[in-house]
Amino acid sequence: MDTFAAKTQREDLDSVVIRFAGDSGDGMQLTGTQFTQSTALMGNDLATFPDFPAEIRAPAGTTFGVSGFQVHFAAHDIMTPGDAPDVLVAMNPAALKVNLADLKRGGMVVVNTGTFTKGNLKKAGYDNDPLEDDTLGPYRVLKLDISKHTLAAVEKFELGTKAALRSKNMWTLGLMMWLFGRDRQATVDWLRQKFAKKPEIAEANVAALNAGHAFGETAEMPSGIGCYQVPKAKLDKGTYRNVTGNEALAWGLVAGCKLAELKPVLGSYPITPASSLLHALSKLKNFGVVTFQAEDEIAAVCAAVGASWGGALGITSTSGPGVALKGEAIGLAVMVELPLVICDIQRGGPSTGLPTKTEQSDLLQAVWGRNGDCPLAVLAAATPGDCFYMAIEAVRLATKFMTPVMLLSDGYLANGAEPWKIPDVNALEPFPATQHTAREGFHPYLRDEETLARIWPVPGTPGLEHRVGGLEKDYNSGNISYDPDNHHRMVKVRAAKIDKIAEHIPPQDVCAGPEQGDLVIVSWGSTFGSVHQAVRNALAAGETVSHIHLRYMWPMPRNLGDLLRGFKQILVPEMNNGMLVRILRSEYLVPAEGLNKIAGQPFKVSEIETAIADKLAASK
């Protein structure tokens, strides 16, 4: 489908995928974010995918320093940031080199010719100038010396060439806003607020933005380049905003603690891609949130456990390498049966792995990765907005069952944005935590008969002085016990308590397709969008396929086994080398098969569609 037939009038498009790409110093994340904001305000549904290098400032002009931001917006509801861009904005040769192969054939490429110098071409690994040979033959090309246009636009501010060129992302944004009929006012307001203390910088950027827009209006465009509009999407009634996974997670944790009537104490150590959660919570001091940037990952989780023992809700945020370091302390929290929320924003592993790329490879670490028989609850958010609700669930289960809860998100959810219907916090069901005060018959390991949760006696409570620790406890007194039968019993009780959680979570649903049949796709975490879209596409094409998406990873919903056994084939797409698939096979003895993508990138819808088609063809 060629979405860009040449026309002079604004042409309606159903959906567009734009990728902004440039040097990591070119401000592409910012450009993408601003384009996204204006798109959200236009009422489109959208999804974004920021993709940036691990280096903060990789050498300028190199391919490994290329930073990209993809935004997919549409007149209908969408699930993913799009498989392949319709439009590529390449601010330098390296950005073109890295991204061109992804662009749809016939797609539009906007190139800043001002950066196509001999030196930059060489750094990007081009022997010949791709603007001169047939490299861009299959595409519609808009070649502009954006650098020169920007310098002219901001000339009167006398900033000097280097500073003036910083505005070239705004010039480009202005042009893109004209091409797709976006309103500039939100960006103008944002620039004036951001540079409130440097008004000349603010105005230079506004001038560049306006100049880019004016260029679109007045310049004669080459054949094949038109201007477009994407009508509003039909969304549920309500008030919306854009939200990233880590923002939603921070708000969800605060909301959860409010519902539990507990003070949140976050212990955290900076780690990509979890740091923005620490930043977000650190700004919420007036919500009574206490944040502690610890000296390391271990100190961070231990402080959270200490806070929970003291009657607050201990939270720690990290990524896979941090979870590995926290293992022993999480084991202690399991042993002393205290609430704890561990947010694991997964990234590519093992070891340091791919810090800025997404992956789902901590599932087995989350469920099993500690010494001893050490069960805890594991949840996984499906979308950026779902991070809010799963954070609340994590707080609810941690306090109801006196247990650590691991909440899995990933780099894709953490940084990706989607329009989100803002909930009314006052309409959420409170679940106040109870702390034990009764002296009669007290010992620290008294349990709730129904949930098996230990009581929560908090230091400062008169008459309940007691000792806890990592040594095995006597079931009947909480004193240290090396008794063999008692240890057996305690291991079983800790496991039974976690298992009981399954009775206090929603049953598993089939979110698309029939409740039984030939093929079900079982996904978890951030693959929700591409899997759901692919299944919906297959259903629309008349195929029979179903989608089960898990958010409760451990314990799993009680009805999951029966659901799975209703399908002949079970396909489990995961961004890892096969983790959920192993759990499903071992727990339910079902013939689940994996579809694995371990590229640091999310699944494309088409990849899932192909897998569905292959499976269905094989079963015919």
Place this chain on the structure above:
Amino acid sequence: MPDTPTKKLTRKDFTSDQEVRWCPGCGDYAILAAVQRTLPTLGVKRENTVFISGIGCSSRFPYYMDTYGFHTIHGRAPTFATGLKLANPELDIWMITGDGDGLSIGGNHLMHVLRRNLNLQIILFNNRIYGLTKGQYSPTSLVGKLSPSTPMGSVDNPVLPVGFAMGAGAKFVARAIDTDAKRLGAVLVRAHGFRGTSFMEVFQNCPVFNDGAFTDFTERATATETQLHLEHGKPMIFGKDKNKGLRLKPGALELEVVTLGEDGITEADLLVHDERNRPLAFLLGAMQPPEFPVALGVLLCEPDDSFEDRVLGQVERAIQKQGAGDLNALMRKGHIWTVT
């Protein structure tokens, strides 16, 4: 509702029902007794008193105190204490650690709790050996220590605990001997009165794996010659005949031992102890027998804001300035749009 006990608490009120399981003759007994005797004199409430430890012989300590106690994981006690204090700053926290727990596996956390000045008391039991794992050398063992893991003698240089603490920015540093009940008690009282991290090194004899590690200055017969008991504002005098003293060696940044009455030395020539003088505290802490006496008592005491006061003060100020947070309002700030 907290019901404040009106009756005066005694040592017995702080003694738990758990059987003490240290080796016979262990210095830990003396330290436990000193703490249990001192607490009633401090006017503290049992329910607000917390003992937190890591792992090791000394870290069994909380089980023997009838207060709140948390026997955590190896080396990490400072971090649990930090979270606990941020959750409830009213709690009065004592942290028990050893030379292995505090200076080896937990050295990092000890450094950071000291520089932050979290309000708690730290008692580091230094026996210069690993007891619980059966006798390997520790980071305070002297070079040449024969142990199961160093059959030809240890080769690494020992760390000086008080030097480490001061280097990390500790504001209160003191030292005592396990069996010197009176002076240990006095140090505990001073440490408790300090609003910040009070670091105490207690020389503790391990009769099983490192017996007599400190006898060169703890033997009662020679103690007056080998111990210098510091008192703020008082000249540094020691010796059986109270005729020895410390002064700065003329022309050098070094201490030297002098004898009153010899070479015209009078009390006026001696150094006067000043708890706020950090360089002096460092010199005193580094003194080793036999050339010097071992400095005991409060080496350094520099009052400053505590960590939790600063952290929780920011929370309070944020609430005063911005008002108590409203999540519905927060989530509706910035670019929002309504679909009707």
